[in-house]
Amino acid sequence: MKRLFTALASAFAVSALAGVLSVAQAQEKPEIIRLAVPDLSAGSQHSGGGVVDVLRSRQIFEQAFADQGIEVQWLFFKGAGPVINEALANGQVDFAYLGDLAAIIGKASGLDTRLLSASTRGTKQYLGVVPGSGIKTLSDLKGKRVAIFKGTATQLSFNAALASQGLKERDLQVINLDFNAATSALAARQIDATWGSSNLLALRERGLAETPLSTRDLGGAGSIQSVLVGSGAFVERYPQVVAHLLEAQQQAVQWLRDEDNKTAYIELVAGLASYPTTILQQDLEQERFAEIFDPRLDAAFLQRLQAGVDLAAEQRLIRRGFAVEQWAEPRFLEAALAAQKPRTAALVP
Incomplete structure (x- = not known):
């Protein structure tokens, strides 16, 4: 009987310790969140276009994590995707807003990234x-x-x-x-x-x-899809932070998808990227922002990415293809959309 009580006490202690560790891990947070973006600016300021410029100009991420004492750092790369993939591989960034090929090359090359959100779809070239x-x-x-x-x-x-x-x-x-x-x-x-x-x-x-x-x-052939990917290590270690980041991103997405804000958006990007306003107006006048900036990892978007993966493999831009569905981790975005369902429903085409 004494042995039984000793075993039970030991098991209880182990269980209690596991519970404490679980709580500690759940409350664990990073000191900094590092986001990488290709720099599209033609001037002295940085611009990533789309949701990035709205997020930065409104300090949305900074405000979202201020009460947790987490710093947000934006890193802009003139070398675009290839340099950002190198930074991801070296553990120098936690998230990246990337065009489809760079994200595909990174994943196909063995980078442990998670596909978290669409950032643009069908961008004209x-x-x-x-x-x-x-x-x-x-x-x-x-x-x-x-x-x-x-x-x-x-x-x-x-x-x-x-x-x-x-x-x-x-x-x-x-x-x-x-x-x-x-x-x-x-x-x-x-x-x-x-x-x-x-x-x-x-x-x-x-x-x-x-x-x-x-x-x-x-007919849309050659249009570009852009994505938000996260470092697998970061996503696994700080899931609550990732969830909060996707919730905060929705503030910028909601604003972007409102057609009444198209003029304000064009003026914002023109100022940051040093592009003539009239040029951006010509480029975007026929585009529906509710469609371009739809963040969902829906079947249509994943099919476009899969077509990109297959073409990249066929053209030998990557060594071998992979299944996009296994790359996608939509749970954080789905939770963010569910939390804002009344506002989001009106914008879904």
Whole structure:
């Protein structure tokens, strides 16, 4: 009997200790949250566009974690996705807002990331060409010098656009240049064409480029999806912090998806990124913000990402594909959406 009581006491002690550890772990929090973003600005200020600029300008994350004493640090990278993946691999950042290809490459390369939210879907891209070149279609690019920022969402976008016309990169003379270098090279007529976003509209306004087509003209082929990913180690260690971050992100998402705020958003990004307001107005005038900034990891979005993974594997941008559904961790976003269901329901298309 004495042995039985001793065993029971020992078991109770172990159980109590486990409970204490469980509570301690649940209350554990980081000193800092580090968020990585590709820097899209053409000026001295930082800009990531979309939800990032709204979050930063309104100090939403900073306010959300102030009472917990958690610092929020935004890290902007001109090297875009490839450099951010390196930072994730080295444990230097906890979350990253990334275009689809960079996030896919990271996951396919063995980075332990969790797909937490969509940040944009169906972002339009343009073909920019030298004025008077006679290039009107993607088929006209055969044998031409085309600048692409490899390892970024732009490369996957361009490959998807080419594939829609039965073409591949090897049909062209592809040169690896970052966005600013490609824009400068096109303006200087050192290349025949490039593929990019609204920066090409700015060149067109100055008479330095023509934009004969966009992904809209291709039925959406080549449009870009962007995501929020988190470090697997961070997500597992601080699930309550991740949940709170996704709840806070919804404040910016709700504001963005309200069409009445489109003008204010354009002015915000124009100021931060040093882009002409008229250029952003041209780029976004036909876009529905409720659709572009839908954060859900719904079947349609995951299918688009899976198509990106499959194309990246086929084009040998990654060694092997993977199942996007196994990458996605939607529970935090779903909880955040459920908490704001009355407001969110009106915006879901």
